[in-house]
Amino acid sequence: MSCNPDNPVDPTIPNQEEVITTLNLTLTPDTGAIVVFSFQDLDGDGGNAPIQSSDTLQSNTAYSAVLELLNETETPAEDITAEIDAEGVDHQFFFQSTVGGLSVEYTDMDANGKPIGLATTITTVDSGLGTLGIVLRHEPNKDANGVMSGDITNAGGETDIEVTFDVFVD
Amino acid sequence: MFSLINFLRRGLLIFFLPLIAPAQNCDLIVSGTVNDLNTGEVISNASVLLSNTRSVTAPTGAVTDLFGMYSLGPICPGKYHFTLSHVGCETQDIWLDVTADTLLTLFLDHQDLLLNEVDILSQRDTDSSPENVSLTLDNIDEIPDKSLALMLEQIPGVGTIKNGNGISKPVVDGLFGNRLTVLNNGIAQSGQQWGLDHAPEIDPLIASRISVVRGVRALEFQGNSLGSVILLEPGRVGANSNLNGSGQYFFETNGRGSGLNLKLQKFTKKLAWRAVGTLKKSGDHHAPRYYLRNTGSQEANASVQLEKYWSKKWFSDVFISSFNTELGVLRGSHIGNLTDLQSALQRDIPFYTTDEFSYTIAAPRQQVNHRLLKVNNKFLINEKQWIELTYANQYNLRREFDVRRSGRSNLPALSLERTSNFLEGKYHGYLRNNYELKTGIQANWVGNKNLPETGILPLIPDYNSLEYGLFTILSKVFNQTTFDFGARYDWEKRNVAAISTTIPREIIRYENSYHNLNLMGEANHEFTKDWRIAYTIGQVYRNPEVNELYSNGLHQGVSGIESGDPTLGVERSWKNTLSLHGKSKNKLSLDAMFFIQHIDNYIFLNPQNEIRLTIRGAFPVFKYEQTDARLLGYNLVSRYQLTKRMKILGNYSYLNGYDTFNNMPLVYMAPNNLYASFNYQIPELFNFKNVEVELNSRFVFEQKNIFLSQDFVAPPSSYNLLGFNVSADKKFSNFKLNVFLRAENVLNTSYRAYLNRQRYFADDLGLNVVLGLKVSF
Numbered sequence: 001m002s003c004n005p006d007n008p009v010d011p012t013i014p015n016q017e018e019v020i021t022t023l024n025l026t027l028t029p030d031t032g033a034i035v036v037f038s039f040q041d042l043d044g045d046g047g048n049a050p051i052q053s054s055d056t057l058q059s060n061t062a063y064s065a066v067l068e069l070l071n072e073t074e075t076p077a078e079d080i081t082a083e084i085d086a087e088g089v090d091h092q093f094f095f096q097s098t099v100g101g102l103s104v105e106y107t108d109m110d111a112n113g114k115p116i117g118l119a120t121t122i123t124t125v126d127s128g129l130g131t132l133g134i135v136l137r138h139e140p141n142k143d144a145n146g147v148m149s150g151d152i153t154n155a156g157g158e159t160d161i162e163v164t165f166d167v168f169v170d
Numbered sequence: 171m172f173s174l175i176n177f178l179r180r181g182l183l184i185f186f187l188p189l190i191a192p193a194q195n196c197d198l199i200v201s202g203t204v205n206d207l208n209t210g211e212v213i214s215n216a217s218v219l220l221s222n223t224r225s226v227t228a229p230t231g232a233v234t235d236l237f238g239m240y241s242l243g244p245i246c247p248g249k250y251h252f253t254l255s256h257v258g259c260e261t262q263d264i265w266l267d268v269t270a271d272t273l274l275t276l277f278l279d280h281q282d283l284l285l286n287e288v289d290i291l292s293q294r295d296t297d298s299s300p301e302n303v304s305l306t307l308d309n310i311d312e313i314p315d316k317s318l319a320l321m322l323e324q325i326p327g328v329g330t331i332k333n334g335n336g337i338s339k340p341v342v343d344g345l346f347g348n349r350l351t352v353l354n355n356g357i358a359q360s361g362q363q364w365g366l367d368h369a370p371e372i373d374p375l376i377a378s379r380i381s382v383v384r385g386v387r388a389l390e391f392q393g394n395s396l397g398s399v400i401l402l403e404p405g406r407v408g409a410n411s412n413l414n415g416s417g418q419y420f421f422e423t424n425g426r427g428s429g430l431n432l433k434l435q436k437f438t439k440k441l442a443w444r445a446v447g448t449l450k451k452s453g454d455h456h457a458p459r460y461y462l463r464n465t466g467s468q469e470a471n472a473s474v475q476l477e478k479y480w481s482k483k484w485f486s487d488v489f490i491s492s493f494n495t496e497l498g499v500l501r502g503s504h505i506g507n508l509t510d511l512q513s514a515l516q517r518d519i520p521f522y523t524t525d526e527f528s529y530t531i532a533a534p535r536q537q538v539n540h541r542l543l544k545v546n547n548k549f550l551i552n553e554k555q556w557i558e559l560t561y562a563n564q565y566n567l568r569r570e571f572d573v574r575r576s577g578r579s580n581l582p583a584l585s586l587e588r589t590s591n592f593l594e595g596k597y598h599g600y601l602r603n604n605y606e607l608k609t610g611i612q613a614n615w616v617g618n619k620n621l622p623e624t625g626i627l628p629l630i631p632d633y634n635s636l637e638y639g640l641f642t643i644l645s646k647v648f649n650q651t652t653f654d655f656g657a658r659y660d661w662e663k664r665n666v667a668a669i670s671t672t673i674p675r676e677i678i679r680y681e682n683s684y685h686n687l688n689l690m691g692e693a694n695h696e697f698t699k700d701w702r703i704a705y706t707i708g709q710v711y712r713n714p715e716v717n718e719l720y721s722n723g724l725h726q727g728v729s730g731i732e733s734g735d736p737t738l739g740v741e742r743s744w745k746n747t748l749s750l751h752g753k754s755k756n757k758l759s760l761d762a763m764f765f766i767q768h769i770d771n772y773i774f775l776n777p778q779n780e781i782r783l784t785i786r787g788a789f790p791v792f793k794y795e796q797t798d799a800r801l802l803g804y805n806l807v808s809r810y811q812l813t814k815r816m817k818i819l820g821n822y823s824y825l826n827g828y829d830t831f832n833n834m835p836l837v838y839m840a841p842n843n844l845y846a847s848f849n850y851q852i853p854e855l856f857n858f859k860n861v862e863v864e865l866n867s868r869f870v871f872e873q874k875n876i877f878l879s880q881d882f883v884a885p886p887s888s889y890n891l892l893g894f895n896v897s898a899d900k901k902f903s904n905f906k907l908n909v910f911l912r913a914e915n916v917l918n919t920s921y922r923a924y925l926n927r928q929r930y931f932a933d934d935l936g937l938n939v940v941l942g943l944k945v946s947f
Contacts (some may be wrong), residue, residue, distance in 0.1 A: 001382055003636070003663070004636065004663060004665070005615065005634035005635055005636035005663055005664065005665050006617075006634050007634070007665045007667070007679070008617070008619065008632040008633060008634050008665060008666070008667040009632075009667075010667060010677050011620060011622070011631070011632045011667050011668075011669055011677065012621075012622035013620050013675045013677075014624055014625050014627060014628070015625055016625055016626065016627065017625055018574060018575060018576075018578055018625055018626070020785055021785065022785075023785065033872075034721075039707060039785060041784055041785045042673055043671065043672055044627070044785075045627075045671070045722075045723050045724045045731055045782070045784055045789070046671040046672055046673070047672070047782070048577075048672070049783060050783055050785065073673075081574050083575060084575075084608060086576070087576060089224060090575075094714070118291065119230060125643070129319065132259050133446060135509075137506075138573065138575065138762070139573060141521070141522075156502075156513075156521035156522065157510075157521070158505055158506035158510060158573060159505075159507045159509060159510050159786060159787055160506060160575075160786060161504030161785055161786060161787075162506075162507055162785075162786055162787030162788075163785060163787075
């Protein structure tokens with residue numbers, strides 16, 4: 001018997017295909033500049049802080065907003081958006097803003113005719129400074145009171161994404 | 171006239187000879203001798219006890235004299251139940267129809283007797299020290315529905331740390347997990363002990379005895395224990411050459427669970443064997459006001475034990491067991507981040523609660539398999555000295571499934587495979603001048619590996635470790651005092667291969683090496699036959715475990731990022747235990763145990779002043795750090811026999827854990843509790859024997875020894891649970907029936923237990939009624 005245990009073989013670095021590293025929210029107005037908010041955290045739970053961008057919206061404007069989710073641990077980056085869309089019944093995005101008058105309306109729906117939130121219309125009214133929070137819940141109770149209209153209170157489920165952007169409405 | 175009945179029940183050959191013609195008078199005598207099967211020599215001091223299965227008269231008993239002779243009677247003709255016992259043998263039963271004066275010659279297999287005696291002697295430590303407490307087969311058979319940890323709750327000072335009802339780990343004197351070794355059949359259980367939600371992978375129904383060993387004897391075993399060990403012993407097959415065994419069934423209302431346990435055994439000259447199988451299944455459990463969704467479980471276990479006497483001096487036994495379980499975790503306790511935890515904490519009824527019962531077990535769930543192979547050889551040097559060689563191999567596979575996207579719920583989120591190989595050589599001898607010596611050498615190789623099927627960065631790294639151990643325990647009896655002294659040297663070397671948490675991912679290798687010398691001393695004094703006192707002092711070390719050193723990542727269940735510290739050093743414990751055991755006039759008995767334990771460099775998870783932002787939200791960061799801890803506690807047990815039939819029992823357990831460096835309480839310490847029971851025995855009722863009715867009450871105090879800042883919510887309030895139990899036996903001509911009916915939480919009280927991590931999300935279990943039947947033949 002030797003006095004040393006064997007060295008473990010190199011562990012397999014797992015293919016983290018489920019990880020979401022990046023969220024891009026692209027807002028397109030009827031007229032004017034396209035605005036993009038993005039959140040990117042490549043090392044996941046690791047110690048490096050995520051890179052977050054914020055931008056300026058115009059007041060009294062309706063934006064058509066589209067969410068894009070990516071797994072950039074893989075090359076090329078994997079598009080998670082399609083995965084969420086395909087499992088739309090089990091997912092819903094919730095939007096919460098502290099900016100006065102800013103409203104978000106779902107424009108997509110899952111197989112049961114209930115909102116997912118990958119596509120929305122975001123409408124601004126007054127100018128102001130605040131935040132916009134985006135939460136993705138997995139297996140929420142879409143039948144619970146207020147959930148379909150975007151109230152997260154009774155939704156339940158696990159949070160897969162929770163990011164908050166600083167927003168300035170000019 | 172002469173009839174030879176090969177009534178070989180439990181190791182006894184019997185010659186049965188009616189002396190005169192059958193008579194109906196109640197003046198029959200059963201007499202004879204007890205002899206050694208091999209040498210033919212007579213055996214004195216064997217006891218033969220006889221009771222008529224229908225008669226209400228007190229049993230008639232006799233002890234064999236110097237010539238091995240006994241005589242029983244006068245008795246009436248009829249079917250009799252013989253109970254035979256001798257030092258070193260299990261109590262054994264025979265049924266016999268007595269129609270005339272009978273000459274009954276009993277043969278004991280002395281070869282077996284010798285080895286049995288050796289076994290008994292080797293258990294002296296456990297029996298004599300009042301610090302060590304055991305559950306016997308009778309205790310185990312009354313709670314077959316419980317897991318190992320929940321069974322051990324019967325022992326004062328032993329609690330459980332749980333994650334819902336299905337997942338429970340034992341806690342002894344405030345220590346659990348990495349600090350408490352569980353020994354299955356003398357072999358340290360090799361599983362993922364580090365996880366708070368990792369229950370020991372053992373079927374307690376294979377054991378005939380489960381003990382908590384707190385004294386010097388704990389030094390005999392390898393493992394990372396800081397003072398006490400839990401020992402499961404299946405017991406010997408025995409020497410009954412007829413096929414015998416038992417079948418047990420239970421049903422419980424809460425969770426609509428059922429369980430079946432079968433034991434079969436047989437002794438032959440060539441090979442003695444025992445086979446045990448257990449099946450258990452339950453569905454969603456019920457809190458007083460709602461179902462706890464996804465809290466079902468299922469279990470299928472089997473074990474085989476083989477024993478062989480190669481010669482009078484060489485005995486071998488082989489033990490093989492397989493444990494397989496699937497455990498559901500409360501659906502409403504699965505959370506994604508701190509916001510989810512906050513909203514779960516504010517809910518009265520957990521998310522996902524439905525009104526319907528279900529047996530379905532979905533994610534989150536655990537699937538655990540454990541296999542053990544043990545080969546043991548015992549060589550007798552003479553009647554008082556022997557050598558044992560043991561080899562054991564264990565395989566453990568733990569897979570945990572989370573709620574995941576795109577069908578990945580069927581892929582484990584954690585998948586750990588562990589293999590270990592253990593070798594031991596041991597000498598045990600009773601020497602001159604009342605010295606007893608036990609010494610041995612051990613080697614253990616462990617490989618712990620993450621299976622890459624998860625698609626998730628592993629929480630703990632892969633590693634291989636090699637441990638060597640040397641121990642010596644010396645005991646000496648001086649008149650009424652026994653002194654025990656034990657020393658244990660451990661050497662451990664670990665090679666670790668971790669994956670970096672930074673990107674690009676890299677393999678980082680670590681090497682750990684530890685040397686420890688553990689010392690313990692114990693004095694055990696018998697004032698009189700009825701009063702004993704024992705004092706134990708010991709210094710024991712524990713190496714930091716791999717999870718404490720290198721774990722890194724999100725711990726889903728508590729929504730925190732846990733981070734290990736590769737610079738952690740060894741924990742050192744100083745423990746003093748004083749225990750007193752006594753009884754007065756066989757009416758009042760008292761067991762008291764006090765301990766104080768100082769643990770230098772106590773490893774604990776300390777919340778940091780850091781909130782880490784990820785795409786899933788913000789998470790608090792916890793880091794493994796070291797401090798100095800002090801555990802102080804006592805257990806008091808008192809029994810009082812009010813009348814021949816009535817007895818009461820009361821026990822109180824107190825524990826206080828304190829961080830003496832940071833001047834704050836320690837988390838995860840069991841709250842104090844008070845238990846009382848009233849027991850009434852009726853020797854015979856409606857053809858049932860040993861009818862026993864018990865009422866009990868457990869009051870658990872609120873854990874006040876904690877700062878609010880140390881937890882997400884305040885500890886739950888105190889609660890009181892009432893229980894009821896009735897049990898009885900019935901003997902038939904060739905089998906025995908035991909029945910019990912037990913009710914727990916009789917008043918259906920809503921409560922939450924501090925050491926149940928499910929308390930953040932849901933109430934604990936409501937009323938449960940369990941019906942159990944056991945047939946022994």
